[in-house]
Amino acid sequence: METSTTQATALNFDRKNLSNQKLLDLYESLIMPRRIEEKMLILLRQGRISKWFSGWGQEAISIGAVNALKKDEFILPMHRNLGIFTGRNIPLERLFAQFQGKKSGFTKGRDRSFHFGTVEHHIVGMISHLGPQLAIADGIALADKLSTQNKVTLVFSGDGASSEGDFHEGLNVAAVWKLPVIFVIEHNGYGLSTPSEEQFAFKYFTEKGPGYGMETVRVEGNNVLDVFQTILELAEDIRKNPRPVLVEAITFRMRGHEEASGTKYVPKQLMEDWAKLDPVDNYEAYLESIGVLDEKTKEQINKKVKKAINDGLEKAFAEEAIIPDLNEELADIYFPFEQKLIQPHSGKSSEKRFVDAISDGLRQSMEKYPNLILMGQDIGEYGGVFKITDGFKRQFGADRVRNTPLCESAIIGAGLGLSIKGYKAMVEMQFADFVSVGFNQIVNNLAKIHYRWGQQADVVVRMPTGAGMAAGPFHSQSNEAWFFHTPGLKIVYPSNPYDAKGLLNAALEDPNPYLYFEHKGLYRSISESIPDDYYTVEIGKANLIQEGEQVSIITYGMGVHWAKKAVEELSISADILDMRTLLPWDQEAVKSTVKKTGKVIFLQEDTLTGGIGAEICAWISEHCFQDLDAPVMREGSLDTAVPFAPNLEKQFLPENRFKIKLQSLINY
Template structure:
């Protein structure tokens, strides 16, 4: 196999000019995660904790790194980086409460192990998908560059996670933008049970760096002094000469991926060879050999560490099991924000849908100097739909950023910017391409506040919809994919006035937004739109037409189809434009249903599993007594969006809606 232990039977340390105090501080810092691990393995066998991801044998990487950086520089750890948390002096009682799902843990019992962050300690915790961390580090480093702060960001990856696309995207963006990120790959030979030669076709990660146009160095990850010196020197250099560097730390995982996995798949000789390179035992022996650590000092440090651990555990175990609080659970899905609607002001001028979006985005850029725009071709080219035409000249390349073709990394970078107090707008060239960034949206942006109280101030603009004969990859309506995800807010304007007002409102709100804008409306409709900055109320539907025979509930292009159908048929209809899809306006829906007694939902999205299905079910459950007919819904065919105009016309629901509306009226 590729991955074997070094020939040396012991580690070679070089103290250089480090003081005795520094050497001993590193020893104590190294000892804490090892002693915690020893305790946790006992507690796991006793059933007092549910799971444990071991970093046994890899502690020197975390300890060397955390001690080499400044306390206010961000670190983004993985499963096996307990030393990052202890090295940043997180109170042990809170850490242990986190492991047990107690209220005083960092996630209030909503997540476990190291799936949390702490802004006070400049740590951003992982999610189980591993790779998305790298892009967040890019965003933090970008924020530091934009603010003129001479800082570095350090992010961890395992050798297994390096097979993910997020690894490539994270490194590529950092290299292109010359971001001061230290990418540390803990090369421990296995991704769970899969050995390195089944993960990648190279031997060392130092071979990858030049391919990204970045430096790459390899260090002995079990040697705490080697790690400490390498990161210390790199950080000092990168603060003055910003650029990314790939650091490969060779090490070995001495226990299972998690304890239930065991290590039976690991050849015995590897375990024996690497045991001789134990980072704690070897460093301890070295300090003793040079007279820095004697038995008395060693005992004092060990006792201090054990006492701190036992005291922390006593506090954590004494805390009562968490009690479920429905109101708190629901309230923590979003970051607190009360919108103050800014009213329209004169004068108005005729604006197309596309112009209203551009106008709102420009005024938001002027209103929020910390707003950063990112997307493919949005710079000099102005975006494929010219929304940002002229923005680069007005606001500069730092704030209007052309990006590589990597949706996941750019959304992740938006989150990183948000962590540093910036606002981010990410443009999907087409809504269809959001699939490449799906994980960042539904697992990072949407969940981060509920998990550990950190907001994600990111708006993703989504040019959407069919009717332009663009085929199955440039025409999809995919809002329902995200409608199911708690923590997101979704708006979908149908006219230029709402297009500007809802975009401004989304950019004001510190929560993650998806802003859908129908491509066919860009240059096909216009309206008198206020020239001044204003906002539209999020979560509030609007009646665009009033009647008493039927309620048509719809959004986006559906509003225009509904208006045309009722005018041609002479039907007296309430046409309710939802405008906000998440959270949607239950009160407005209820009022219209009570008024007409007949309801039809119209959506451009395919019929099955769409937003209409949820709202129609809700109406049947909550307003059944007001209904005079079955609740009906119309959507596009349950097929991909076809290319040929005649096929696309058949796919879309406009014609079927007219027939269904007539059927409902006659019921």
């Protein structure tokens, strides 16, 4: 058996030392997803379910794998792995409720089909972007390795998804860190309608593994015994000698990518050849040939399976359609967490620069949380490019302070995997600009996972940000607005050392995903006396750092310092409100200062169009119009990339334009 362009060959079963009962158990496990498929295709034609991704012809891979692992070892399935869910004995009524978008499904109707996970059954479901799941498997395996649990994690990928960068990153990180992950590639010949030869320029995935320094194994994906025995032996060995292994399962997809796609693009002869290798029919015939399965036993097993399916469907269909509850929808965006402010206890303080305050908070959080893992490029012996983690490796060890490959997406995904196993993760972007490579993990995995199926994402991504150092377009961007639009994230952006330490500690306490922006220009340019003890700052609470009567300046980050300077130079009496938490933001503080002065201007370093100031100014116009004595104004950087030459960068930044606009607002 080779790729979609080659002829399939006969299946050869070898029971080895498996008992008759084990052979029958695998048979029952194998026919369950097939009988569900048969039922779902009928329901699809009847319009009782909306969509179906079929694994017909590939069931042996899922069933072999799920039966080979221990029940408490995580599996990360894809579209065509129904057998993983049934093999983990998920109640069928809940599974069918999930397919129908009912409340008792795993996502409360918020996602469909196999887009869900359940920690109870040690399954982490997919997102439609496919490749990012490999990194989550890395994180789960890392947690097992750190806690010496001697477990294996298994993650699936299709041959089409292997073209994504996340595939490379996931394998690379696992290989470098020697993580106990089995990467199962379902080589079924097509990515939707695109054949393998148009996806990659090699014949077998077993050619790829050695390039990563990884063992590879090829199995007959339609042969449930071959898959089961291969995974079983690998898992037993990997538990003793942790390392990743790539398993290529040669198979074929007998139905469309999803049912509406059809299979007209597949050559007829190819379909006919692979139909002869049906994993259910062939295994059934084998069991009959060796006298393990007779007609009576086959009828009993099929009757049992069909009854379970019909009973589950009856319960799922009997459930009423979801009645939307607005409060519940909004409440489920974040994992429930009530912050309890921690005050410094000793009263001792010392002068600390902005950069020192961040380092101090991070170090104290590492001491407070033994399950906190730091990951980032060059953060180990080197201490990070800005030396935030200087000395951390010596104090906390290489397991907890982890240098990473240049794999932003995989490292963020690994942070989520750690969270699933009860760890906390901090990921340092070397520069905030580089987070674009990990964007998908943040906005589609971290931000949505609790809303989708109740899983916390206890990950803080630190983002050295901002311009003013003549670092050019790719080391100077202010990109907080990219994430401000994404429900499920929390965003903090301190402007001073006290807040820098307190907000970081608070973010690391909270089991929700955070983006923590730290302006590079403030690292060594400002300092103040702050508590030596561990303490936290309230999330979602703005800080009125200066009071006045003429105007309200709402800003954050470097904007706070520009505002202070402008007010002093222009001799203006102004409220300066430091937002410091950008998501969720403090509406009451904004309303209060607008009501007080009647004039408001928003200042941001980010480019002007579509920035955070646009949203808050729009909110002010909508909710505080009666309190306004002038148009709501805003100022930001030019709508260009950040230029390199100092004079160009100075023109790009809003500091000078802000002073002019502030004066015009005062004079209005």
